[in-house]
Amino acid sequence: MGKRVGMEVAIASAEAAALCKFDVAAVYPITPQSHVAEHLSDIVNDGRVDASFITVESEHSALSAAIGAAGTGARVVTATSSQGLIYMSEVLPIASAMRLPIVMLIANRAISGPINIWNDHSDIMPMRDTGWISFFAENGQEVVDMTIQAFKVGEDRRVMLPVNMNMDGFQLTHMVEPIIMPDQEEVDRFLPPYVPYAALHPDNIVSMGTLGLPEIYAEAQKSKDVALVNSIKVVKEVWKEWEKQFGRKYETIQSYRTEDADVALVTMGSMGETAEIAVDELRKQGVKAGLLKIKLWRPFPFDDLKKAVQGIRVLAVTDRAISFGGPGGPVCSEIRSALYDEPKRPEIVNFIIGLGGRDVQVENFMDIVRRAAKGKLSEPYEIYGVRG
Amino acid sequence: MNTAMMKNPKSIVENFDLYAPKLVSKEEFFVGGHRACQGCGESLAIRLMCKALGKDTVITNATGCMEVISSLYPTTAWNLPWIHVAFPNAAAVGSGVEAGLTALRRKGKIADRRIKSVAIGGDGGTMDIGFQALSGAMERGHDMLYVCFDNEAYMNTGIQRSSGTPFLASTTTAPAGKKIPGNQVWKKNLAEIMVSHNLPYVATATPSYPIDFMNKVKKARRVKGPSYIHCFVTCPTGWRSTSETCIKLGRLALETGIFPIYEVENGVYKLTVEIPEKRRPVEDYLKLQGRFRHLTPDQIKVIQARVDLEFKKLMNKVEHSVSWV
Ligand SMILES: Cc1ncc(C[n+]2csc(CCOP(=O)(O)OP(=O)(O)O)c2C)c(N)n1
Numbered sequence: 166m167g168k169r170v171g172m173e174v175a176i177a178s179a180e181a182a183a184l185c186k187f188d189v190a191a192v193y194p195i196t197p198q199s200h201v202a203e204h205l206s207d208i209v210n211d212g213r214v215d216a217s218f219i220t221v222e223s224e225h226s227a228l229s230a231a232i233g234a235a236g237t238g239a240r241v242v243t244a245t246s247s248q249g250l251i252y253m254s255e256v257l258p259i260a261s262a263m264r265l266p267i268v269m270l271i272a273n274r275a276i277s278g279p280i281n282i283w284n285d286h287s288d289i290m291p292m293r294d295t296g297w298i299s300f301f302a303e304n305g306q307e308v309v310d311m312t313i314q315a316f317k318v319g320e321d322r323r324v325m326l327p328v329n330m331n332m333d334g335f336q337l338t339h340m341v342e343p344i345i346m347p348d349q350e351e352v353d354r355f356l357p358p359y360v361p362y363a364a365l366h367p368d369n370i371v372s373m374g375t376l377g378l379p380e381i382y383a384e385a386q387k388s389k390d391v392a393l394v395n396s397i398k399v400v401k402e403v404w405k406e407w408e409k410q411f412g413r414k415y416e417t418i419q420s421y422r423t424e425d426a427d428v429a430l431v432t433m434g435s436m437g438e439t440a441e442i443a444v445d446e447l448r449k450q451g452v453k454a455g456l457l458k459i460k461l462w463r464p465f466p467f468d469d470l471k472k473a474v475q476g477i478r479v480l481a482v483t484d485r486a487i488s489f490g491g492p493g494g495p496v497c498s499e500i501r502s503a504l505y506d507e508p509k510r511p512e513i514v515n516f517i518i519g520l521g522g523r524d525v526q527v528e529n530f531m532d533i534v535r536r537a538a539k540g541k542l543s544e545p546y547e548i549y550g551v552r553g
Numbered sequence: 554m555n556t557a558m559m560k561n562p563k564s565i566v567e568n569f570d571l572y573a574p575k576l577v578s579k580e581e582f583f584v585g586g587h588r589a590c591q592g593c594g595e596s597l598a599i600r601l602m603c604k605a606l607g608k609d610t611v612i613t614n615a616t617g618c619m620e621v622i623s624s625l626y627p628t629t630a631w632n633l634p635w636i637h638v639a640f641p642n643a644a645a646v647g648s649g650v651e652a653g654l655t656a657l658r659r660k661g662k663i664a665d666r667r668i669k670s671v672a673i674g675g676d677g678g679t680m681d682i683g684f685q686a687l688s689g690a691m692e693r694g695h696d697m698l699y700v701c702f703d704n705e706a707y708m709n710t711g712i713q714r715s716s717g718t719p720f721l722a723s724t725t726t727a728p729a730g731k732k733i734p735g736n737q738v739w740k741k742n743l744a745e746i747m748v749s750h751n752l753p754y755v756a757t758a759t760p761s762y763p764i765d766f767m768n769k770v771k772k773a774r775r776v777k778g779p780s781y782i783h784c785f786v787t788c789p790t791g792w793r794s795t796s797e798t799c800i801k802l803g804r805l806a807l808e809t810g811i812f813p814i815y816e817v818e819n820g821v822y823k824l825t826v827e828i829p830e831k832r833r834p835v836e837d838y839l840k841l842q843g844r845f846r847h848l849t850p851d852q853i854k855v856i857q858a859r860v861d862l863e864f865k866k867l868m869n870k871v872e873h874s875v876s877w878v
């Protein structure tokens with residue numbers, strides 16, 4: 166049985182990777198991911214996991230080295246945040262095109278400029294379409310569980326894709342939380358050894374990353390898309406298995422008090438917990454509020470969303486990033502297009518909140534619900550609480 | 554006696570290898586049918602490199618001419634495990650290959666034998682956009698070899714200037730214009746920068762001296778740690794030279810002192826191919842190439858003076874360098 170510990174979440178994420186016995190870690194430090202990088206190197210240098218730790222000179226090289234190592238058939242972990250993730254952007258779609266199940270721990274942080282080290286989702290959103298599976302954790306326990314699940318999902322022969330596990334910088338990474346840390350024997354039982362589909366080795370010669378002319382490029386893209394779309398089945402299967410073995414349930418979209426809800430908030434990441442309190446408060450005041458928490462961002466759970474919004478009159482979608490000059494926040498635009506073809510769909514309003522670590526409190530969520538209850542906003546989206 | 558023999562009497566024996574092509578393996582790891590231009594020095598060099606490396610090798614290739622001409626899906630010219638990821642990161646990917654193989658071998662997940670990670674790139678992929686990744690990988694001490702194939706411009710994308718482009722050469726982004734006569738700065742000396750990384754083995758080479766190049770590749774392969782070879786390769790398309798001068802230009806580069814061939818083992822410099830005591834004038838080399846067609850006699854004099862100076866600096870190291878082991 167796992168042990169209940171109080172642990173900083175960043176450190177817990179590295180501990181979870183250690184339980185997966187990675188072969189190679191290639192990591193470049195950046196706030197608020199640094200404790201992950203440092204703790205992974207502690208684990209390797211203390212000999213707790215037999216692995217190579219590559220102290221790369223940049224994030225571009227971190228992911229590049231991760232690809233090289235994964236190409237040899239190694240189980241590989243990397244971690245980054247913000248500018249580091251953007252710096253990796255050239256290599257991100259190549260990792261998924263090469264179908265290498267690298268796991269990346271992302272401590273989500275705002276991107277420059279102005280430079281800002283605090284949390285929002287503006288780092289992962291521009292990287293949304295790079296063909297990775299994206300998990301969003303809400304608390305420390307989910308960070309640990311999802312890190313372990315990420316290896317199992319990515320390495321599944323039906324998937325063979327890289328997975329990123331998003332945890333809000335500071336709000337999650339720097340919190341000491343009570344976490345049930347699975348023990349090694351349990352993780353070994355859950356996660357089989359990685360058997361690569363092809364590996365760089367002279368005994369079985371392969372060419373990886375060849376040139377794709379127009380006659381083949383579209384097919385290559387389609388195969389990545391099909392793999393990503395189909396991976397949702399495996400994600401759900403793995404989560405079922407997790408629930409059976411560890412007793413903690415995971416859903417692509419987790420509903421909170423939505424059975425009879427009139428207005429439902431939508432969150433992704435650590436703000437789910439604050440939003441829950443707001444829903445409870447509103448309920449006490451007689452407002453029929455509910456909450457949907459998105460845990461799987463890619464592949465987007467279209468069908469689950471459609472089911473989850475049944476009966477809800479207004480959806481108040483919160484976003485932690487802007488699509489500049491576009492339709493608002495990326496989460497909301499996804500939800501709008503997911504529901505467009507539905508014969509009966511809720512009103513959808515979009516609030517962009519918590520940019521660059523701007524505090525969002527229970528009262529803010531309550532205010533958002535109350536305003537959303539009126540239906541439309543005067544603009545397609547609102548950057549909440551902003552001056553000017 | 555010529556200079557090389559004076560500095561290194563053994564060179565007579567070593568250069569005997571020049572006339573021993575029968576010793577070269579007949580096995581091909583970089584096979585024909587690829588799409589390189591006629592007279593491409595870079596593809597020839599890669600073929601020789603692979604022969605010298607042998608089977609237990611993984612190649613990481615930066616984007617560039619060689620990746621493009623060798624890997625049109627569903628074909629491949631590579632009879633060795635090969636990976637291409639992007640333009641700037643061959644050294645980083647190669648370092649990951651090394652780390653992966655090392656960890657898997659240590660953990661008993663693959664057979665217990667040494668497989669060498671070898672990363673390759675053009676001058677652009679190595680000296681410019683891949684410079685940081687190269688410096689990082691070499692500094693970290695991975696057991697890997699990096700070979701730069703320097704054809705002195707971005708050939709794959711249409712002969713644009715790189716930091717390997719020679720002074721006054723005409724390229725598509727540093728053209729010989731009415732006002733500015735081509736590339737305005739001197740070629741970066743990357744081999745020297747690699748020596749400054751305290752690598753146990755650094756060498757320069759060209760496929761115009763194939764046995765010398767292959768011996769260096771073999772030597773570098775044996776190094777347990779990082780090693781670097783800077784291989785000077787002709788590109789008839791980019792240099793506006795004829796295909797049949799592919800080998801000749803490499804020899805002229807040596808005989809003029811424009812590209813001396815040497816190795817640096819634990820800090821000790823040694824010329825490995827004889828350079829005639831009376832070096833040929835640089836003009837002999839320049840005049841065969843369209844990229845230098847616009848040069849005036851005065852400009853050629855400036856180049857000659859710089860080549861003389863660089864050669865003197867190198868000979869000074871050959872005479873005075875001491876081993877750090
Ligand atoms: C990040 C990035 N920038 C630019 C390019 C375009 N590009 C591809 S190959 C190349 C030049 C290659 O030159 P070099 O490394 O000297 O190799 P060569 O083709 O000359 O052998 C360039 C500029 C790219 N693929 N990726």
Ligand code: SF4
Nearest residue numbers: 589590593618788790
């Ligand atoms: S352009 Fe130059 S380097 Fe490229 S294939 Fe042709 S000859 Fe070789």
Ligand SMILES: [Mg+2]
Nearest residue numbers: 675676706708
């Ligand atoms: Mg080049």
